[in-house]
Amino acid sequence: MPEGSAHTYYLQRWLGFQAWIAIAVVLAALHALPWVVPSVLHIMIMIFLYAIMGQGWNVLGGYAGQFSFGHSLFFGIGAYVSTLLFIHFGLSPWVGMFFSCSAGIVMGLFLGYLSFRYGLKGPFFALIMLAFAEIFHMITMGWRAVGGALGLLVPLKGNSPLLMQFVGKEPFYFLTLWMTVGSLYLVWRIEGTRTGLYFLATREDHDAAEALGVNTFRSQMAAMVISSGMTAIGGTVYAQYLLYIDPDSTFGVANSVEIMLRPIIGGPGTILGPLLGSVLLTPLSEITRLAFQSYSGVHLMIYGIILVLVIMFLPDGIIGLAKKTLARVGK
Amino acid sequence: MTYSFVLESLLNGLLVGGVYSLMAIGLTLIFGVMKVINFAHGSLIMLGMYTAYWAVALLHVDPYISVLISFGVLFLVGAAFQKFLINPILDAPEHNQLLLTLGVSLFMENFAVFVWSPDYRVMKTPYSGINFYVGDVSISFVRLVAFGLAMLVSAVIYMVLTRTDLGKAIRAASEEPRGALLMGINIRRIYLITFGMGAACAGVSGAAVTPFMPVYPYVGWLFVITAFVVVVLGGMGSVFGAFIGGLIIGLADSVGAIFLAGSMKSIISFIIFILILLFKPSGLFGRENA
Numbered sequence: 152m153p154e155g156s157a158h159t160y161y162l163q164r165w166l167g168f169q170a171w172i173a174i175a176v177v178l179a180a181l182h183a184l185p186w187v188v189p190s191v192l193h194i195m196i197m198i199f200l201y202a203i204m205g206q207g208w209n210v211l212g213g214y215a216g217q218f219s220f221g222h223s224l225f226f227g228i229g230a231y232v233s234t235l236l237f238i239h240f241g242l243s244p245w246v247g248m249f250f251s252c253s254a255g256i257v258m259g260l261f262l263g264y265l266s267f268r269y270g271l272k273g274p275f276f277a278l279i280m281l282a283f284a285e286i287f288h289m290i291t292m293g294w295r296a297v298g299g300a301l302g303l304l305v306p307l308k309g310n311s312p313l314l315m316q317f318v319g320k321e322p323f324y325f326l327t328l329w330m331t332v333g334s335l336y337l338v339w340r341i342e343g344t345r346t347g348l349y350f351l352a353t354r355e356d357h358d359a360a361e362a363l364g365v366n367t368f369r370s371q372m373a374a375m376v377i378s379s380g381m382t383a384i385g386g387t388v389y390a391q392y393l394l395y396i397d398p399d400s401t402f403g404v405a406n407s408v409e410i411m412l413r414p415i416i417g418g419p420g421t422i423l424g425p426l427l428g429s430v431l432l433t434p435l436s437e438i439t440r441l442a443f444q445s446y447s448g449v450h451l452m453i454y455g456i457i458l459v460l461v462i463m464f465l466p467d468g469i470i471g472l473a474k475k476t477l478a479r480v481g482k
Numbered sequence: 483m484t485y486s487f488v489l490e491s492l493l494n495g496l497l498v499g500g501v502y503s504l505m506a507i508g509l510t511l512i513f514g515v516m517k518v519i520n521f522a523h524g525s526l527i528m529l530g531m532y533t534a535y536w537a538v539a540l541l542h543v544d545p546y547i548s549v550l551i552s553f554g555v556l557f558l559v560g561a562a563f564q565k566f567l568i569n570p571i572l573d574a575p576e577h578n579q580l581l582l583t584l585g586v587s588l589f590m591e592n593f594a595v596f597v598w599s600p601d602y603r604v605m606k607t608p609y610s611g612i613n614f615y616v617g618d619v620s621i622s623f624v625r626l627v628a629f630g631l632a633m634l635v636s637a638v639i640y641m642v643l644t645r646t647d648l649g650k651a652i653r654a655a656s657e658e659p660r661g662a663l664l665m666g667i668n669i670r671r672i673y674l675i676t677f678g679m680g681a682a683c684a685g686v687s688g689a690a691v692t693p694f695m696p697v698y699p700y701v702g703w704l705f706v707i708t709a710f711v712v713v714v715l716g717g718m719g720s721v722f723g724a725f726i727g728g729l730i731i732g733l734a735d736s737v738g739a740i741f742l743a744g745s746m747k748s749i750i751s752f753i754i755f756i757l758i759l760l761f762k763p764s765g766l767f768g769r770e771n772a
Contacts, residue, residue: 218577218580218581220580220584265756265759265760266759269759269763274519274576274577274580275714275759275763277519277577277580278519278710278714279756279759281707281710282707282710282711282752282755282756285707285752286749286752289746289748289749290746290749292746293742293746404703408584408588415581448591448592448595448596448600448699449592449596451588451591451592452588452589452592452593452595452596454585454588455585455586455587455588455589455590455592456585456589457585458581458582458584458585458588459567459582459585459586459589462571462574462578462581462582462585463567463570463571463582466574466578
């Protein structure tokens with residue numbers, strides 16, 4: 152096996168002893184958190200939720216290089232499918248989550264087929280995603296059976312873990328924490344496989360990858376499946392946590408921005424980028440929301456400024472900057 | 483549903499479609515020359531509407547004089563946008579330019595919420611009540627003028643592009659930037675002018691619809707997605723395509739409004755969008771592989 156091939160690359164992906172210790176310490180600290188500072192639980196849950204969905208975006212946008220401007224589509228599908236199944240059939244959201252995820256993936260495959268079949272590049276794909284999210288926004292706004300503009304209330308059942316409803320915030324904290332860990336592990340594993348390398352090859356040079364025998368269509372579709380599924384699951388948990396969904400907060404453009412901004416700021420195409428971005432942005436948006444209650448858009452205004460600054464000065468996000476700095480110091 | 487009602491809504495659709503055409507011409511011009519998809523186009527339209535609104539409310543000028551003010555202000559805003567934000571990242575991957583314009587749009591819209599509040603504002607004009615009647619069909623004066631203004635500006639842009647040296651330079655910069663540079667064309671200046679022209683189209687179309695549409699900070703989203711649909715339908719970068727596409731989408735919207743509930747009327751134009759992407763991604767008048 153020659154040096155640097157996909158196989159050896161995979162084998163080299165063992166973490167050092169120190170890294171495992173660090174991960175164990177961080178996880179232990181995060182598990183103790185609800186008893187130490189219970190007041191931050193809500194923000195932590197939101198950080199984790201958007202880290203999961205940001206990771207979903209990151210697989211497609213960061214790794215496979217297809218920037219989606221409408222990931223709220225998958226988020227909304229995830230939230231609506233499980234909630235509607237719960238309301239009309241009493242189906243537990245734990246089961247509904249699989250339907251949500253499947254529905255998100257089917258939608259993702261459909262849109263992926265539409266776009267990648269023609270090799271529709273960057274801006275076109277971004278617009279298709281945006282347009283579809285907008286179509287669903289309009290349908291949910293106008294259709295009474297799915298709640299219309301008023302949205303849907305998840306029926307309260309008291310403390311019933313089997314229906315993903317709990318009295319305190321702690322269960323959601325641990326659920327989202329472990330989902331985040333799971334998503335990080337998944338992406339870490341994918342990054343080390345042949346498929347992960349195909350993603351990168353497709354992103355870096357579509358035609359060259361094709362010429363070298365990479366089936367770019369298939370790898371983009373694979374990225375789409377992972378991405379849409381992860382985002383839809385995030386949507387389901389979000390609906391169960393907040394117990395209320397409406398078209399604006401799910402399918403709205405602002406929500407797509409929320410999802411994609413985190414990996415872009417943290418570092419697109421890196422494992423920790425979405426989580427880092429979420430750690431920075433989520434408290435910011437929650438705090439500005441509290442501080443400027445009468446001006447609902449202030450956090451979006453700040454997002455706009457941050458986005459412009461990041462694109463102009465940190466195109467590889469914070470992790471990209473850190474890597475560059477480390478490389479310079481290393482010399 | 484009477485015959486005259488259908489005719490009236492189709493006519494209204496066509497009139498609004500003319501304004502869509504102008505919005506899309508601005509977008510397609512910017513894309514055709516700089517290869518930048520301007521997500522902030524909706525915000526520029528919004529700014530054009532507010533400029534017209536404030537010109538009428540504070541300076542008490544005639545609404546149709548305010549169109550000129552809007553044209554000038556937006557030209558400058560567009561040129562500044564290009565100079566300070568787009569020019570520095572012209573060589574970055576194209577999705578970065580897309581994200582940059584998205585960031586600018588987020589900023590502009592929510593800044594508008596901050597300074598002008600999210601309230602709907604309606605321009606008070608002496609013209610808004612005027613209607614003409616042709617048989618049973620009524621035609622609103624303000625919509626007719628908006629259509630006329632859009633046609634006028636579209637024609638002027640078309641003339642500038644095809645009949646003047648400036649237009650020749652813009653087309654050269656669009657087709658072969660390096661070659662144009664070698665021929666002594668100041669590319670950066672052409673880019674400034676082009677973005678200014680594109681933004682001015684947005685400004686004029688915004689000002690033209692202000693007499694019959696309420697102004698609010700997020701109004702741009704109403705138009706920008708439609709403008710994208712029009713541009714893709716007509717073919718990215720094709721000014722003529724954007725012109726025809728705008729009229730088609732205007733008609734499609736009015737047909738949608740006849741059969742569907744208010745919030746869903748744009749679904750027909752989205753379906754057209756999807757069909758175009760499925761069967762002819764280069765659009766009606768686009769260059770293949772453009």
